[in-house]
Amino acid sequence: MIYNKIESASREEIEKVQLKRLKEVVNRVYHLSPFYRKxxxxxxxxxxxxxxxxxxxxxPFTKKQDLRDNYPFGLFTVPMSEVVRIxxxxGTTGKPTVVGYTAHDMEVWNEVMIRCYYMADVTSKDIVHNAYGYGLFTGGLGxxxxxxxxxxxxxxxxxGFTQRQLMLMRDFGxxxxCATPSFALHLAEEAKKEGPEFRKNYKLRAGFFGAEPTSKGLREEVxxxxxxxxxxxxxxxxxIGPGVSCSxxxxxxxxxxxxxxxxxxxDPKTGEVLPEGEEGELVLTTLTKQALPIIRYRTGDITxxxxxxxxxxxxxxRMESVRGRADDMLIVNGVNVFPSQVEHVIANTExxxxxxxxxxxxxxxxDKLEIMVEVDDNIMFxxxxxxEKIKKELQNALLNNLYINAVVHLVEPKSIERSMGKAKRIVDKRK
Structure with missing residues (x-):
């Protein structure tokens, strides 16, 4: 089922729309954004x-740091009176990356997400269980x-609240x-305790999964x-949030x-556009956004x-499922985490x-995130x-600033292996 006829238009028709909108957004940022004008x-x-x-x-390219540098509303191209959602x-310094939406932007977001739902023929007869996080994270509300x-x-x-989720899924039919694939598998693992025929207790027919890289094997397992x-x-x-693309x-x-x-x-190293079909870093330009139009945004995702x-x-x-990152960003249970963000929190912990x-x-x-941190020389081990006080303080700071639950292990000074070259800050055992 296709929601909008543009989705099945000819390449000529699609490119005609793209060019018209590209000219409009370029004109918009040139005249309304001091950042882009410069x-x-x-x-x-x-x-x-x-x-x-x-x-x-x-x-020019736009990077995530550009949004941080213009915190909070420096890249907006509309007055705040026209912003209906933030x-x-x-962020690396406690300052978040801020995005805004006008009423028009919300219509665009709903439009592309409805297209996603149409992929699975979702209608008013369906009951959608949304296990994505709500709040400032775009997943839940998207x-x-x-x-x-x-x-x-x-x-x-x-x-969260696994047993409650399963109860609602069963009782509400x-x-x-909608969930991260890792949480969907966790739910299934717990549901299996109901017995070998546990699926008969549920009416699920389809699911929408994202917010973290997945292999073909993981998708098939879910x-x-x-x-x-x-x-x-x-x-x-x-x-925009979820809805840029969907399978x-x-x-x-x-x-x-x-x-x-x-x-x-x-090419993530040179910035040169690669020939058709080659793997590299995905760059996206918003063609219809009003509050926060973005030109050539370097996503860091390899596809x-x-x-x-x-x-x-x-x-x-179509784009292939994201294979990895062009930078050192980690995605832990759907949350983006840079080592530099963790380092900043550690630096501000006595x-x-x-x-x-x-x-x-x-x-x-x-996903399970653990952080080994050496205590100061003047702390008696x-x-x-x-x-215990330091550990709780650090764990709370990570949760409040980066929205991540991490198990912190305080270790003795000089107990973490040193490297002669670049410090090995990340050990990703998921691979």
């Missing part, structure tokens, strides 16, 4: 230089509002599950565990809503674009040094009460 002037370009889609290469993610607008019954379960169709959703708050049930890859988000693949026809009838370009190591592993189907 960037354009440094490159000696104006909106008049954008005459074809290929001219997008002339435009979301944010954690899935919520579109389902509601579509007419489906939405259960805003949010994250959920037909659609689908098999619940005996449902697996739909992968990709998005990021800087661009169908007819072919590989995720259809990018490219009438709203223009995709490119670049490739697929332009072969899809049996579902959609003609939008009694510990900046010699640390981050260990990520799996506990069942969920046998002062149990003092160590």
């Amino acid at each position: 960037k354009f002037d440094e490159l000696n370009i104006t909106p008049d230089d954008i005459k074809s889609l290929d001219d997008i290469k002339k435009l 979301h944010s993610s954690s 899935f919520h509002e579109a389902a509601q607008k579509l007419g489906a019954a939405i259960v805003p379960a949010s994250g 959920a037909t659609i599950l 689908a098999r565990a619940w005996d449902i169709e697996y739909y992968e959703v990709y998005g990021l708050s800087e661009i 169908c049930n007819k072919g590989e890859g995720l259809h990018i809503n490219e009438d709203h988000f223009y995709p490119e693949i670049i 490739r674009l697929l332009r072969v026809p899809c049996a579902c009838g959609r003609t939008f370009v 009694g510990v040094s900046l010699n640390y190591q981050i260990v990520v592993d799996k506990k069942g189907y969920l 046998d002062d149990v009460a003092k160590l």
